[in-house]
Amino acid sequence: MKMLPDDRPGEPGIVFRLAVVGAVPLVLGLAFIGAAGWFSPHRLTQSTLMNTFQAVDGLHPGFRRNHAKGMCVTGWFESSGQAMHLSRATLFGPVRSPVIGRFALAGGMPYQNDAPAKVRSMALRIMPPDGAEWRMGINDIPVFPVRNVSEFNTFTLATRPDPRTGKPDPARMGAFVTTHPETAQAIALIKSRPITSGFANDTYNSLDSFLFVSPNGTTTPVRWAMVPEQARQQSEPRPDETHDGRDYLFTDLIAALARAPLRWHLMITPAEPGDPVADPALPWPSSRPQIDAGVLTLNAAESEDGGPCTNFTYDPLVLPSGITPSDDPIPAARSAAYARSLTLRSGEHKPPGAITPAMIRPGEKT
């Protein structure tokens, strides 16, 4: 230590000063890995959710980790102008916004067979000319089965197949439902929903609540639904549950789009005081007035393989100015998880999906 300057009278000694040199970066470093969750093993990260989907549905490289079986559609959204007083988002104004959409089945299995009661989703990317886009993934169930992401993770894990039987263990789901009465109520609502014959005449609900910000800055919590113009037909049992039937929801949709454009109305429900905004498992009263904000027209189908809906996420927090998140915790979790899913699947080799280009344009080479 001879080479170092001597201690100065009245100041801490060299050992203490050396300790400070080491301790300050050390504390900062510990804080950093703390922020990364190293000291919170129970933190629910994006990777936790990816592992959960993999535990339930297996690993399917290149596919979305949830809603893996799907098909691209395109069209446009034309506003009615009736929501302009609720939200200043430009797509509610007098413009026509191109849309890239995706219909899918819930679940992480990209080759699962279609069946009437499986949850169907519509994802939309509405792109007004000024670039203020709105993305959403909405589902044909009336409420979300759980209240938050931690419950979602436990609930989803409860549906994982038992290695002995290859099927979900009813005792596991039973235990969850017993301790979560709100999930029991939500499942009852989901099970009693009308099941339509296909994607084209189905209603898709936001489930989550968002805030609409008006031109003068007033915020209104809202939920919304895409309500079909196509006549609602009850689902009928298919005689053929084998080869031809396994993609029947998608092949029916392809046929319907080949016949004529399909239309849905964007019905906005503003909340009234007391409506549960932060809890997607609770429905809002069905008596709430709705606003017909405009018409979604879809007129073309495309396979995911090479199609326009594959290389991005339907991140529900890609919002235009005029729409913001509410206290509902689910969209943030979906946003974070979708980004992780995109990173994973984009780095993987993707085999052809269930709905191939040849199914959409027979005769064309794929």
Add this chain to the structure above:
Amino acid sequence: MSTSIRFSGLARILHWLMAVMILTMLFVGVFMATTTGPAYYTLLSLHRPLGIAILLLALVRLTNRLLVPPPSLPDTMPPLQKAAALGSHVLLYALMIAMPLIGWGMLSAGNYPVIMWGGFHLPPILPHNPVLFATLRHLHTWLAILLFATILLHLAAALLHALILRDSVWPSMVSFRRTERDLP
């Protein structure tokens, strides 16, 4: 190198302002990347404009560094230490500029809108390409860790100068008092 003993006033202000901004950015980033909680959206909405602000300030700072030479390192420092100091500064500048560009490029490649605030967006700077998105997303993480590690070393070295070596290095960036030696 010049004979002045302190960094220029602008260099000192930018150094401390950006120190706060970059550390905030690193902590926000590492938390954001490992949470599915409600803070995710708020933090991401902060992360984008703060990153672009750092990019702009880093360009101002680089220009200032090239125009106004920094004070010479003390002669008591061995050449290897001087080289390490210079090397770490080059790395810090490179990362301050590269990290926001990678973030911006990553969002562009992933087909995300690069929202600053309200309705103000930045244009994409790379083509939509999911493989590029995945690569840049991983690069963004690894370079963030490298940046944080470099900052820790930089901090440890600065404290070593301040508390042990007691040479002119620490006051050249820390002192804001007006001294006669500032005068030309």
